Amino acid sequence: MPIxxxxxxxxxxxxxxxxxxxxxxxxxxxxxxxGVCFYKxxxxxxxxxxxxxxxxxxxxxxxxxxxxxSIRIFGNAEVTVYRDVRFEGQSSRFEGDVRNxxxxxxxxxxSSIRVRSTSGGxxxxxxxxxxxxxxxxDRIVRRAYEDILGREPDATGLRTYRSHIIDDGWNExxxxxxxxxxxxFRERSTMTPARAQEIVRRAYxxxxxxxxxxxxxxxxxKVMRDHWSQEDVERELRKSPEYRNKRR
Numbered sequence: 001m002p003i004x005x006x007x008x009x010x011x012x013x014x015x016x017x018x019x020x021x022x023x024x025x026x027x028x029x030x031x032x033x034x035g036v037c038f039y040k041x042x043x044x045x046x047x048x049x050x051x052x053x054x055x056x057x058x059x060x061x062x063x064x065x066x067x068x069x070s071i072r073i074f075g076n077a078e079v080t081v082y083r084d085v086r087f088e089g090q091s092s093r094f095e096g097d098v099r100n101x102x103x104x105x106x107x108x109x110x111s112s113i114r115v116r117s118t119s120g121g122x123x124x125x126x127x128x129x130x131x132x133x134x135x136x137x138d139r140i141v142r143r144a145y146e147d148i149l150g151r152e153p154d155a156t157g158l159r160t161y162r163s164h165i166i167d168d169g170w171n172e173x174x175x176x177x178x179x180x181x182x183x184x185f186r187e188r189s190t191m192t193p194a195r196a197q198e199i200v201r202r203a204y205x206x207x208x209x210x211x212x213x214x215x216x217x218x219x220x221x222k223v224m225r226d227h228w229s230q231e232d233v234e235r236e237l238r239k240s241p242e243y244r245n246k247r248r
Contacts, residue, residue, distance in 0.1 A: 026064065034075035036115050038068045042100040045070075053077045053117040059085040060111055068110045071098040082112040092147060096173035102227065103180070105147060109231060137165040140172045148179040149188065196223035203233035208242060 026047035031037050034053045040046035049064060051057065053076065060068075071079065071094055083089035092106060095118065101107040141161045145153040153161070161178070164170040179185055200219045204212040212219075219236070222228040237243055 031072075031074055032077075034077050034117060036074070036077055036079045036113075037072045038064075038110070038113075039070040039072065040067060042069045042102070044072050044097075044099070048072075051079075051113060051115045053115050055113075055115045056087075057113040058087060060113065067108055069101055069107055071101065073097055076118045078116055078118050080114045080116070081106060081110045082114075083109055085111045087112050087114065092143070093172065095171045098173075102229065104176070105229070107229070107231070108235065137162045140165060141175060144172060144175045144179055148176055149182075149184055191224055191227070193220070193224065196220045199223050199228075199230045200233055203230050203237060206230075207234050207237040208240075208246070 026040065026049055028047065029050065032050050032052045035051055035055070037044075037048045037050040039048040046069075071081075073079065073094070073096060078093060078095045080091055080093045082091045089111075092104065094104075098104060098106075101109075138158065141153050141158050144161070145151060145157065161170070161175050164175070164178075197220055200212055200216050200223060203219070204210060204216060219228070219233050223233070
């Protein structure tokens with residue numbers, strides 16, 4: 001029995017060392033023929049790591065968690081990203097390149113990843129229509145509305161985008177891009193000083209459990225000028241001495 005147990009442990013250790021997760025690190029390695037690469041910076045800049053179709057990363061390796069800012073898809077692949085490890089929490093599926101995950105509400109928030117094969121596609125472009133939508137059209141439209149506009153689709157919008165998916169071969173990336181060009185999205189994304197102050201206030205309440213002080217104006221400026229999200233402010237607050245002292 002001890003010999004058998006030792007053999008099993010050795011097999012498990014060997015498998016762990018050869019797993020895709022263990023092999024991935026920031027760098028400039030060759031990109032996969034069919035797969036996805038994840039970049040530190042927007043517009044596919046900076047160091048990156050890649051995963052092939054069929055790879056599943058239940059926990060993004062150390063140094064990569066919550067540090068992905070753009071995604072590039074190669075060949076016949078699509079990726080589902082998750083906010084929490086072990087494929088839990090909020091998720092989104094991407095079928096095309098994402099130049100800036102901040103526009104999708106996902107900048108520096110990815111903790112686990114699944115890469116799957118699709119029925120067709122070419123590097124850096126939207127995939128051609130394969131004769132059927134890649135997923136349920138209603139679910140695609142609802143997910144895009146919730147992520148981009150923060151609401152359920154109205155009857156007209158659901159009907160319009162369902163038709164584009166079924167009749168015109170649109171994928172989810174195209175639906176999302178159309179929603180981002182809508183007047184409703186432009187109005188929602190127009191930042192005002194009052195909205196910026198509220199974002200900072202929520203971040204302070206979430207991380208430091210108090211109202212912001214006058215020193216918070218620097219974060220308000222970041223929200224206005226650099227389009228920081230509440231998650232960006234919270235991340236910086238967690239680096240503060242005040243936050244570290246609270247956790248002792």
